[in-house]
Amino acid sequence: MTKPTLTASPSYPASRLRRTRTTGWSRAMVRENILTPADLIWPLFITEGKGVEEPVASLPGVSRWSVDNIVKRAQEARDAGIPCVALFPNTPTDKRSENGAEASNPDNLMCRAIRAIKDACGNDIGILTDVALDPYTSHGQDGLIDADGYVLNDETVAALVDQAVTQAEAGADIIAPSDMMDGRIGTIRRALEMGEHHNVQIMAYAAKYASAFYGPFRDAVGSRGLLKGDKKSYQMDPANSDEALREVAMDIAEGADSVMVKPGLPYLDIIRRVKDNFAVPVFAYQVSGEYAMIEAAVAAGAADRDAMVLETLTSFKRAGCSGVLTYHALHAARLLNG
Ligand code: PBG
Numbered sequence: 001m002t003k004p005t006l007t008a009s010p011s012y013p014a015s016r017l018r019r020t021r022t023t024g025w026s027r028a029m030v031r032e033n034i035l036t037p038a039d040l041i042w043p044l045f046i047t048e049g050k051g052v053e054e055p056v057a058s059l060p061g062v063s064r065w066s067v068d069n070i071v072k073r074a075q076e077a078r079d080a081g082i083p084c085v086a087l088f089p090n091t092p093t094d095k096r097s098e099n100g101a102e103a104s105n106p107d108n109l110m111c112r113a114i115r116a117i118k119d120a121c122g123n124d125i126g127i128l129t130d131v132a133l134d135p136y137t138s139h140g141q142d143g144l145i146d147a148d149g150y151v152l153n154d155e156t157v158a159a160l161v162d163q164a165v166t167q168a169e170a171g172a173d174i175i176a177p178s179d180m181m182d183g184r185i186g187t188i189r190r191a192l193e194m195g196e197h198h199n200v201q202i203m204a205y206a207a208k209y210a211s212a213f214y215g216p217f218r219d220a221v222g223s224r225g226l227l228k229g230d231k232k233s234y235q236m237d238p239a240n241s242d243e244a245l246r247e248v249a250m251d252i253a254e255g256a257d258s259v260m261v262k263p264g265l266p267y268l269d270i271i272r273r274v275k276d277n278f279a280v281p282v283f284a285y286q287v288s289g290e291y292a293m294i295e296a297a298v299a300a301g302a303a304d305r306d307a308m309v310l311e312t313l314t315s316f317k318r319a320g321c322s323g324v325l326t327y328h329a330l331h332a333a334r335l336l337n338g
Contacts, residue, residue: 037081140227186254213289275320
C-alpha cells in the first residue's frame with residue numbers, strides 16, 4: 001500500500017463534510033434549524049355535548065371534542081409548551097343554512113369553546129379561530145353562493161366580517177380567514193379596529209391552494225358530504241407560484257400580522273419564496289390529508305411515526321416557517337420535551 005502524500009491530489013477532497021457529522025455532539029453543534037414545541041399550533045375540532053369524544057375515521061388518532069373536553073386539550077397543549085390552538089366547529093346539521101348565519105351567532109360552538117378556554121387558561125395559550133363559512137353552510141362552500149352556485153366575493157366578505165368580530169368579542173386572539181375571498185383581510189382589519197380589538201391579530205391563509213389534501217378535514221367538520229362542486233374559483237391553482245406572492249403582498253398591505261401557506265409539504269417551495277420576499281412571520285398548515293398519509297404509512301408498517309413527524313416538521317422550519325399547524329402537535333411536543 002502506498003502511503004498518502006501531502007502533495008495536492010484530486011483524490012483528496014478540499015474538505016470532508018462527513019467530519020462534522022461523525023458524532024451526536026458535533027451534529028448538534030452545527031445544526032441549522034431547531035424544532036421546539038413553540039413552533040407548533042394544534043388544530044382541534046369541536047362538537048356539541050358534554051364529555052364527548054368522536055373519533056374522525058379518516059383521521060386516525062384525531063377526534064372531535066365537546067367544549068368541556070376541548071378545554072382539557074388546550075390545557076394539555078399549554079402544559080406541553082404549545083403556544084396556540086386552532087379551533088374548528090362541527091356545526092349540528094339543523095344549524096347549517098344556505099347563508100351560514102350560525103357563523104356569527106355569539107353562542108355558537110366556536111364562541112362557547114373560545115370563552116371556555118379563556119376562562120380556564122387566560123393568556124397562557126393563544127386561540128386562533130377559522131373564519132370561513134364552510135362549517136356553517138348547507139352547501140359546504142366557504143361563502144355565499146348565487147343561483148349558479150358561484151361563490152360571491154363581496155357579499156361573502158361582509159358575512160366574514162361579522163363572523164370575525166363575533167369571534168374577537170368572544171375572546172379570540174388570532175383571526176385566521178381561510179376563505180380566499182379578495183379584500184377580506186383589509187375589511188376585517190378595519191372592523192376589528194372599529195370594535196377596538198386593536199390587539200387581535202390576523203393570520204391570513206394567504207396562499208391557500210385548491211388541494212386534494214383537505215378530504216379528512218371536511219369529514220371532521222361535516223362538510224364533505226354537503227359540498228357540491230369544488231373550490232377552484234377561489235382557492236389557488238396548485239400550478240401557480242408567482243400568484244402566491246401577489247396574494248401574500250396584498251394580505252400584508254391589508255394588515256395581516258402573519259401569513260400562511262397551505263397545504264404544507266407539497267408547497268415547501270412556496271414557503272421559501274414567500275420568506276425570501278417578505279419580512280413577515282410565515283406559517284404552514286400540514287393539512288389533514290398529509291397527516292392521514294403519514295398515519296397510513298405507519299399503519300402499513302412502511303414508516304416510523306416519531307421520526308417521520310419530526311423530520312417533516314423540521315423541514316418546515318428549514319423552508320422558512322415560524323411555525324406549523326399540525327394534527328401531530330401534541331405528540332411532537334411531547335417527543336421534543338423528552
Ligand atoms: C375551509 C378550511 C379547510 C381547511 C381549513 N379550513 C378545507 C377546505 O378549504 O375545504 C383544511 C384543513 C385540513 O385539511 O387539515 N375553510
